[in-house]
Structures are given as structure tokens and as C-alpha cells.
Amino acid sequence: MIEYIKGDITELTPATAVIECGGVGYEANISLNTFSAIQNLSRTKLYIYEAIREDAHVLYGFADKQERELFLLLISVSGIGGNTARMILSALTPAELCNVISSGNDKLLKTVKGIGLKTAQRIIVDLKDKIAALGLGNASGAAELPMNLQNEIVDEAVAALTMLGFPAAASQKVVHAILKEEPDSPVEKVIKLALKRL
CATH class of the missing domain: 1.10.150.20 (5' to 3' exonuclease, C-terminal subdomain)
Incomplete structure (x- = not known):
């Protein structure tokens, strides 16, 4: 059982993180909460849950x-x-x-x-x-950072939503609508709002 992976973040999207540890890159599925917590870091420690299925070994990573x-x-x-x-x-x-x-x-x-x-x-x-x-329920939400690069936000949000299984066209439509209403929203907030509308 893998307890955690600690190392350099080599790739990061709102849905997955690749952590290099000992020369091996481990891809972990992450939530938006974990993405928010690690997006500005170069190194991190992710707590791991390993799902072993017949067709795949899937890692899920968590910031805490x-x-x-x-x-x-x-x-x-x-x-x-x-x-x-x-x-x-x-x-x-x-x-x-x-x-x-x-x-x-x-x-x-x-x-x-x-x-x-x-x-x-x-x-x-x-x-x-x-x-x-x-005794769970004492965590505070991660701080959100303003980003002005709207096209980058659209691309990242749509990519994350399609990875989660939503059609690209519908995702794009919803993301654009959200950014029209809240132009200063960071990517994780856009995805959270999109998840509620799709």
C-alpha cells in the first residue's frame, strides 16, 4: 500500500498531477481542492489511495x-x-x-x-x-488566486471537465457563460461552478 508520494510536480492539471519521485513519475487523479492546494508549488507530498482493478492500477492523490x-x-x-x-x-x-x-x-x-x-x-x-x-469538518477552504488569463482558464477548465467525462462542446459553453458572469474567477472556481451546471 502506498501511503504518500513526495517529490517534484512535473505536470499538473485540475484533474491530475504527475509527481516525480526517485526518477519515476507517478500520475495521480486529484480533486479541485488538492489542485488549489498544490498549484503554486514545485514540490509536494500527496497522500495516496491506490485502486487496483483488473484493467488498471489507479492512484488518487490528496493534499491532506x-x-x-x-x-x-x-x-x-x-x-x-x-x-x-x-x-x-x-x-x-x-x-x-x-x-x-x-x-x-x-x-x-x-x-x-x-x-x-x-x-x-x-x-x-x-x-x-x-x-x-x-471528528471531521474543521478544514477551511483553500484560498483562491485571481488570474486574468481568460483563454488559459477556458482551456484548462474545459480540459479538466472533459477528463472528468463531460462533452467538450457542452463544457466550453458552460465555462464561457460562467466567465461572462464572473470574469475574475480562478480556474478551480470555474470548474466547480461548471460541475454544478453540467
Whole structure:
């Protein structure tokens, strides 16, 4: 079991990070929260969850242990896989997710793509006590940095959304609409808003 990978960030998109450690580049799927936390760093330490399937070994990387803990709780819920859990952790910060689950706010959870009302309710029922027992929910959201390079933001946001499985044309339309309303939004905020609209 890989606990963490520490090394140079050689490639970074809002959906994946490649960390070079001992001459080997490890690609990890990341959430927007982790992207926000590491985007201005040259070196990082990512806590890892390794999903071993018949057709692939997939690494999921997290900037802190709390986010990984929440990811593990989410994938323990029937019907929630790694990509859906990552989608939830991209739409909500760990603190927001803990508050949504503890307060039983299934309406907010349902705004995440791929989460219907039944799944949202199942997540809340399954995880409410576990989150309370672990004392999770004290994390603060990562600070957002203003970026003025709109075309770069559009490209990065659309690339991240297509990696998450959304059609490029629809992603582009939504990203443009968001930037029209909020021109100063950093890329991670644009993607978060897009996830709620797609």
C-alpha cells in the first residue's frame, strides 16, 4: 500500500498531477481542492489511495489526510466509485462536505453531477455517524488566486471537465457563460461552478 508520494510536480492539471519521485513519475487523479492546494508549488507530498482493478492500477492523490479520509468514506457507500467520489470532492471542500452530511442537506449534495436524490440520501445515512465519530469538518477552504488569463482558464477548465467525462462542446459553453458572469474567477472556481451546471 502506498501511503504518500513526495517529490517534484512535473505536470499538473485540475484533474491530475504527475509527481516525480526517485526518477519515476507517478500520475495521480486529484480533486479541485488538492489542485488549489498544490498549484503554486514545485514540490509536494500527496497522500495516496491506490485502486487496483483488473484493467488498471489507479492512484488518487490528496493534499491532506482529511480529504483522503472523506474519499475512503465516500467510496465505502454502495454505488459510489472513485471518480464519483472525486467529483464530490471537487464540487465541495472537505469542510462543506462534512457540513452537508452532518446537516442532512441532500439537496446540495444532489447538485453534484451523477448524484441523484437516492444516492445523496444514502451518502448522508451511511456517513453521518462516521463523520461525527472521526471528528471531521474543521478544514477551511483553500484560498483562491485571481488570474486574468481568460483563454488559459477556458482551456484548462474545459480540459479538466472533459477528463472528468463531460462533452467538450457542452463544457466550453458552460465555462464561457460562467466567465461572462464572473470574469475574475480562478480556474478551480470555474470548474466547480461548471460541475454544478453540467
